[in-house]
Amino acid sequence: MTALLSFRDVWVEYGDKIVLERVNLSVEAGAFVSIVGPSGAGKSTFLRLVLGQEAPTRGVIDLDGAPLRAEPGRDRGVVFQRYSVFPHLNAVENVLFGLECEGAALTGRLWGPKRRTARERAVAMLEAVGLGAALDVFPAQLSGGMQQRLAIAQALIMRPRVLLLDEPFGALDPGVRLDMHGLITDLWREHSLTILMVTHDIKEAFKLGDRVLALDKRRHDPHAPHRYGSTAVYDFPLENKARG
Ligand SMILES: Nc1ncnc2c1ncn2[C@@H]1O[C@H](COP(=O)(O)OP(=O)(O)OP(=O)(O)O)[C@@H](O)[C@H]1O
Ligand SMILES: [Mg+2]
Known part of the structure; x- marks a missing residue:
């Protein structure tokens, strides 16, 4: 079986600053990969590569066996820590937005x-994330947890091959966070999603993921902190997780 996503000797450099080096890994369809590592290790950079917002300086990334195009595509959905929904659109319009862009490129x-x-699909998706009673509500009137539910619905409506989550629950209160853990686990299983999730919370990483990847530097040069980049220093499979 070919991996859904594979990195072969991937490097990211900004001038003489090396952020990622020698990243080699593959991700099977249906995996839930938690990504941890110190601040500045390149976790968001790693997600931007998968999103196609950035191209590697060296190396190859394949998606479904073909080189990943360096442009955001509907095969990849993303949810950030905050502010990834449109403030001037209500919940249904936010979820409809992607479908409208795709179905009517000229007029939107x-x-x-x-x-x-399309509206029926958007409403069903909002119900699936627990926002069935907030269809006409604007983001400013939604709590932080509800805004993240909306952002997840907005990403999932496009049926992405990979769902990318960059500290999606980091700004939420502990109780709300717990609810979101239940939601994302259910969605992962029910929709057979492939998820890459960055988190600062190691417990969250082990609880949600069926694999935990740690990005960090293997080597340090105290006189030149940017001389070496991060790579996958640990990669733990967690066998006990039921797959979607
Ligand atoms: N466009 C850029 N130009 C120069 N350096 C950059 C650029 N983008 C990112 N970097 C650097 O790359 C390194 C990794 O950044 P990244 O945001 O990926 O880290 P991170 O692991 O997500 O950190 P955090 O946990 O704080 O979110 C940082 O040192 C950052 O300053
Ligand atoms: Mg980051």
Whole structure:
């Protein structure tokens, strides 16, 4: 079986500053990979590579056996720690947005039966994330946890091959965070998602992931901190997780 995602000797450098070096790994479809590492280790950079927002300086990244195109595509959805929803659109409009861009590239609007079908899908997705009672509500009126539910719905409506989460629960209160853990685990299992999630919380990493990847530097040069980049220093499979 070919891996869904594979990194072969991937490097990211900014001038003479090396952020990632020699990253080699592959991710199977259906995996839930938690990514941990110190601040500045390159975790967000790693996700940006998968998102296609950034290209490696060296090395190759394959998605579904073909070189990943360095542009955001609908096959990859992303949720950030905050502010990834549109403040001027209500919940349904936020989720519809991607479908409208895809279905009506010129006008950004769907009409008639196409719009009805798209709206039904958006409403079903909002119900799946627990926002069925907040369809017409604008983000400013939603709590932090509800905004993250909306951001997840917005990403999932495009049926991405990979869902990328960059500290999605980091700004939430502990109780809300616990609810979100339940939600993301259910969505992962029910929709057979492939998830890459960055977190600062090691307990969260082990609780949610079926694999934990640690990015860090193997070598340090005290006189030149940017001389060496981070790589996958640990990669733990957690066998006891039920796959979606
Ligand atoms: N465009 C850029 N130009 C120069 N350096 C950059 C650029 N983007 C990121 N970096 C550097 O790359 C390193 C890794 O950044 P990144 O944001 O990926 O770290 P991170 O692991 O996500 O950190 P955090 O846990 O704080 O979010 C940092 O030293 C950062 O300053
Ligand atoms: Mg980051």
